[in-house]
Amino acid sequence: MKKLKYTFFTVLLLVGATSFAQEEPAQEEKQSGHVNTNKFRQLYNEFATPNQYRTASGAPGPAYYQNEADYEIKIELNDENQTISGYETITYINNSPDKLEYLWVQLDQNIRTKDSPAREKDGSGMAPVIQPGSVVSSYMTEPFDGGFNITEVSKDGQELPHMINFTMMRVEMPEALEPGDEFEFSIRWNYNIPEHTVDRARSGYESFPDGNKNYVIAQFFPRMCVYNDVEGWQNYQFWGNGEFALPFGDYDVEITVPADHLLDGTGNLVNRKDVYSKEEMNRWEQAQKSYDKPVIIRTQAEAEQIEKGRSTEKKTWKLQAENVRDFAFTTSRKYIMDAQAVKFPKGDVMAISIYPKEGNPLWEEYSTKAVVQTLESYSRMTFDYPYPKAISVHGKNQGMEYPMICWNYGRPNEDGTYSDRTKFGMISVIIHEVGHNFFPMIVNSDERQWGWMDEGINTFVQYVAEQDFGENYPEAIAPNSKYPSRRGEPSKITDYMGGNQDFISPIMSNPENVYQLGNNAYGKPATALNILRETVMGRDLFDYSFKTYAQRWMFKHPTPEDFFRTMEDASAVDLDWYWRGWFYTTESVDIGVSEVKSYYLTNNPTTAGKEMLTRYGVDPSAVDAVYVVEEDGEDYDPAMKGKSIVENAPNLQEFMMDNFTPAERAKLKSPKHFYAVKFNKPGGIPMPIIVEYSYADGTKEKVTYPVQVWRKNDAEVTKVLATDKELVGVMLDPDLETADVDVSNNSWPKAEEESEFDSFKEGTQD
């Protein structure tokens, strides 16, 4: 008897139909004889082949190298005619195994020459509505002449042959640069500084009615390109959207400005005593010991006094920085400044804010708080902030990052009042731009090619830091609420991902070639990482792996594969399906519940059951089987519905008696209801199925089916629910954590949740 029973089960196992004999899966036919389109296949075709430079685990390999560029720069900023003139000596160190026949230098300001092709790069015609400033700059004025004027490229006084191609300059050396050798050469240049509030730019000046100007200056000197194992020379032109690829190096910079200016920039200010007043020196020393609140170094009253004058004297500010990929500075006679110390194991960091009176009272209240929060949250997620300072500068309409310094918007109305939108916009942009110190200033990815590697990863950590800010400063946000992050929450990306596919590009695209760069490079990757952390991997596995990536690649140049591989390598979670869906396609998430069927189990042979056994050569009268009966279907007997499993199927009782001890039997469950819940997936991206079951007794149960449930059928799957309780409701993704673009199919029975969907849609207005 026992033996026969096992033979019967073996037969059923072999045919793969232990219960609820189903129709054949619809796509089995589709898969046979075709190329592999399975969404769980590994990314061998998409990923670069691992090698000695970059390993298959996502870490730098034994032959990993990076070249170095050290700079000695002397510049003068002329406040009368808004020009910069400078002279620099670059020492370029070739750590690559390759002989370099020439060097490539970036001339970013050449995007602003009068005849720059960047002015004509788009072909979108006349928009129905245009901003007045755009009309004036596009159709009513001569283009601003902002390109670099290169007056010398030399070595030891000898002119070096060089050729300028738009934003790139090729410099020829007397002989090729051998591996391990270095080459020192000098460049002299000048250019007109753009007014960034008029001629939208990442750096420039803002002009005030009294003639004063605030300068936020970057890309102001010819900078070396990156040469590496991935691109060779990264000399893809600067067209405006793809940001920068820069090697690390040491900087020694002297900047001469009017004597009544306050200046700060990347690196340590090494002649502070020469440029600060005695009083400012004292306050700076206090700030270095102030860990709980900022100390004002130059007050608003002092700044208001100073901005009335126009010194004809000059002062030179000397800054030195080690192991940075760039240099930027700000200068003006209008500036107020405050600073506070932040403790780190290897030494204190100064959190600094610089702003004109037009930024107050907002800036004095929140800027340095936001800098401190950023340093703490990002360091927790990655590595301790390794630079001596982080400065937040208020520049109108700006949001741009450089090592140790960044420009941020957020200006109150003229009467000092401000909206929540301005306040949270300002706090968020400060967190974002200071956060860029970590990505890409330290984890130095190639921004020119991969916008998401710095913007998306940074926006994800920004979300974490914003939520921390909300917890640490509850008085700054609405009562009993979270910090109102603009990006990061899954519900904030559904309109984009569910939108017109003609205007969406995969995240793995060059920033010059995408529509909606904000959603493509910031919002979607940030959300993808947030969902990965909260829903797919869990915080422990994600955080460890994310930190591993940051620490492996700090002060190095990672590629997307290095990130993707490390996240798997450190967690033992296969994520190829996730990278494929979220990063390599424009597909979206949409999972629905399409059908719920109810069953009971019985000993009484059913027509369908007998037919199936006969089909597989088993004599129904010779085996002892459990038959499955669908409610209201063939063989259905209402009297048997809702009874215990052993009542309806006494042979189960017998089986239990034969095979289990009394103690084991006492632990066995005895479900009364069997449901087959069918899920469909109109969205292309496979995701775990998160489902909340509601029962007649008012209880709810949340179950997560692993994403692997989709690996053999990408269109629909059916899960069996065996329970004591009567099922009355099914709700998918009840906490909106998967970015499901259409929640109208998320519930069973269907009608009940429509109104919730409507209110959800209203809530996603961005």
Ligand SMILES: [Zn+2]
């Ligand atoms: Zn950014």
